[in-house]
Amino acid sequence: MGWGGEGSAQQLLQRAERGVLLYGITPPSLTTTPERTHEIAQAMLDRLEPVALDGLIVYDVDAESDRSADERPFPFMPMMDPADFVEQHLSGWTRPVVVYRAVGKYGEEELSSWLVEADSDRVLSVLVGAASRRQAVTTSLADAYRLTTGLERRPVIGGVCIAERHVGTGQEHQRMLRKQQDGCDFFVSQVCYDLDRSRDLLSDYVYLCRDDGVVPRPVILTLAPCGSLKTLEFMSWLGIDVPRWLHTELSRSRDPLAESYDQCLSNARALIGFCRRLGLPFGINVESLTNRKVEIEASVELAREIGELLR
Amino acid sequence: MGWGGEGSAQQLLQRAERGVLLYGITPPSLTTTPERTHEIAQAMLDRLEPVALDGLIVYDVDAESDRSADERPFPFMPMMDPADFVEQHLSGWTRPVVVYRAVGKYGEEELSSWLVEADSDRVLSVLVGAASRRQAVTTSLADAYRLTTGLERRPVIGGVCIAERHVGTGQEHQRMLRKQQDGCDFFVSQVCYDLDRSRDLLSDYVYLCRDDGVVPRPVILTLAPCGSLKTLEFMSWLGIDVPRWLHTELSRSRDPLAESYDQCLSNARALIGFCRRLGLPFGINVESLTNRKVEIEASVELAREIGELLR
Numbered sequence: 029m030g031w032g033g034e035g036s037a038q039q040l041l042q043r044a045e046r047g048v049l050l051y052g053i054t055p056p057s058l059t060t061t062p063e064r065t066h067e068i069a070q071a072m073l074d075r076l077e078p079v080a081l082d083g084l085i086v087y088d089v090d091a092e093s094d095r096s097a098d099e100r101p102f103p104f105m106p107m108m109d110p111a112d113f114v115e116q117h118l119s120g121w122t123r124p125v126v127v128y129r130a131v132g133k134y135g136e137e138e139l140s141s142w143l144v145e146a147d148s149d150r151v152l153s154v155l156v157g158a159a160s161r162r163q164a165v166t167t168s169l170a171d172a173y174r175l176t177t178g179l180e181r182r183p184v185i186g187g188v189c190i191a192e193r194h195v196g197t198g199q200e201h202q203r204m205l206r207k208q209q210d211g212c213d214f215f216v217s218q219v220c221y222d223l224d225r226s227r228d229l230l231s232d233y234v235y236l237c238r239d240d241g242v243v244p245r246p247v248i249l250t251l252a253p254c255g256s257l258k259t260l261e262f263m264s265w266l267g268i269d270v271p272r273w274l275h276t277e278l279s280r281s282r283d284p285l286a287e288s289y290d291q292c293l294s295n296a297r298a299l300i301g302f303c304r305r306l307g308l309p310f311g312i313n314v315e316s317l318t319n320r321k322v323e324i325e326a327s328v329e330l331a332r333e334i335g336e337l338l339r
Numbered sequence: 340m341g342w343g344g345e346g347s348a349q350q351l352l353q354r355a356e357r358g359v360l361l362y363g364i365t366p367p368s369l370t371t372t373p374e375r376t377h378e379i380a381q382a383m384l385d386r387l388e389p390v391a392l393d394g395l396i397v398y399d400v401d402a403e404s405d406r407s408a409d410e411r412p413f414p415f416m417p418m419m420d421p422a423d424f425v426e427q428h429l430s431g432w433t434r435p436v437v438v439y440r441a442v443g444k445y446g447e448e449e450l451s452s453w454l455v456e457a458d459s460d461r462v463l464s465v466l467v468g469a470a471s472r473r474q475a476v477t478t479s480l481a482d483a484y485r486l487t488t489g490l491e492r493r494p495v496i497g498g499v500c501i502a503e504r505h506v507g508t509g510q511e512h513q514r515m516l517r518k519q520q521d522g523c524d525f526f527v528s529q530v531c532y533d534l535d536r537s538r539d540l541l542s543d544y545v546y547l548c549r550d551d552g553v554v555p556r557p558v559i560l561t562l563a564p565c566g567s568l569k570t571l572e573f574m575s576w577l578g579i580d581v582p583r584w585l586h587t588e589l590s591r592s593r594d595p596l597a598e599s600y601d602q603c604l605s606n607a608r609a610l611i612g613f614c615r616r617l618g619l620p621f622g623i624n625v626e627s628l629t630n631r632k633v634e635i636e637a638s639v640e641l642a643r644e645i646g647e648l649l650r
């Protein structure tokens with residue numbers, strides 16, 4: 029492995045001053061054998077080797093059946109626990125790793141013992157609440173944040189921010205500030221296709237911090253190419269807003285993957301320039317929304333190109 | 340003069356396939372002496388000489404007191420008739436010139452005699468209706484279009500398109516198609532700061548044309564730098580939408596002119612790429628929203644830089 033092993037969780041946040049690059053993955057499904065899981069993890073790391081990544085993100089995917097009354101465009105497959113996946117299969121990865129925790133899935137004890145045991149030098153944790161208010165949860169997001177404050181060696185904690193939610197409520201920036209006061213050290217955005225909505229949220233957040241005399245936390249902005257109508261439909265199911273002209277282009281294009289790739293790259297360029305001008309520490313996180321090979325390959329190439337923009 | 344005199348009105352529209360560059364000016368106020376008017380016109384042409392312009396636009400500014408209940412941020416000064424200004428003071432300009440006609444100000448006879456007498460080889464005319472439905476008009480826009488259809492040597496006729504209106508009605512693209520059926524040969528947009536709204540309109544217009552088997556007409560997209568809070572306020576009075584993050588940046592910036600300049604250039608780049616990809620004939624029109632020297636100079640430099648992008 030050529031990773032070199034540099035970089036702690038704290039250093040990742042510090043490097044966000046200049047902009048960091050992350051790549052987001054989901055663990056394989058629960059039914060995958062350990063041998064196959066290991067192969068998948070190794071293939072992923074091999075594929076990512078040419079990319080100048082500062083960290084990996086490993087998602088904790090929930091069925092989110094309450095998210096929408098519409099049918100989930102891709103059927104939900106229960107996935108391996110992200111923390112187990114990291115521990116058992118990503119030992120070849122020695123840079124920081126951000127592990128998502130859909131806190132509603134875990135009991136308080138289970139959650140806090142993981143938070144204590146996680147290698148806080150290298151593991152960051154993003155705490156995610158329910159997708160809707162109707163979802164029955166074991167631990168609420170507020171309880172999870174409360175849990176972390178009592179811990180002696182707590183990992184670096186992150187939260188989710190959603191520009192689309194800001195359009196409706198106009199309060200997502202205040203919500204970010206409250207999470208920050210509860211102990212949130214950084215934020216990761218939902219996949220961004222509507223650049224102005226993301227910029228509105230970032231701008232409101234930065235100026236709210238500035239006016240309150242608070243230092244803004246790093247915000248990691250997520251981008252993902254979209255290779256088909258089905259993926260576009262899935263984005264809509266996930267609540268990702270796509271400007272109408274772009275929706276039309278992607279729907280009518282013979283090559284939506286190339287169109288969306290160009291758009292993601294152009295959005296990355298705009299967001300990098302915007303965060304630097306705002307003085308907001310930031311990162312770009314790239315992921316594939318599906319496990320289709322062409323989308324995964326495009327997302328890796330996108331991450332590589334964004335890495336060059338960040339230099 | 341180094342203009343060379345090339346280019347007819349028809350050639351301007353043909354060159355829009357590759358993208359044309361225009362610059363928009365307003366005639367001096369009615370109280371200006373002929374000598375001073377001539378000096379102003381000459382200074383304007385001198386200033387524009389380094390810019391690779393395909394045409395000039397001369398506006399017909401109306402008081403538009405019905406536009407908004409709010410006070411006009413810059414007081415309205417009655418201006419010289421744009422056609423008289425072109426005829427008497429812009430003889431040094433031998434390329435195409437687009438003359439605006441706020442049709443509500445003129446009687447039908449006055450309007451049609453001008454349309455007949457204008458040098459249709461070089462003069463294009465944009466017909467503009469009332470700013471609001473409450474405005475008392477002498478000739479309606481529909482009547483003006485009807486007038487042109489009977490003329491033997493009518494100039495090339497243009498119409499206005501407004502992306503902001505499309506947000507509310509969702510029908511601006513259909514309105515464009517109707518104007519086109521009434522004899523409109525090209526469109527000029529209002530000043531664009533909300534890129535996605537402009538792209539939504541252009542996308543809806545192009546695909547409506549395509550689905551109806553109609554060739555889309557050239558759309559000239561207008562950009563203008565904004566050098567102060569007062570100009571920003573004027574933009575809002577004019578009904579120009581500015582994304583919230585950009586409004587914040589311009590309001591809080593120590594150098595709003597530089598910020599808005601960068602944004603206009605980046606919007607120009609995006610619009611040029613977008614129109615080319617859509618296969619929509621287009622142009623970029625640059626103007627200064629006020630007669631402040633710094634804004635005029637920035638607008639000329641902006642036009643020069645956009646000219647290089649268009650090559």
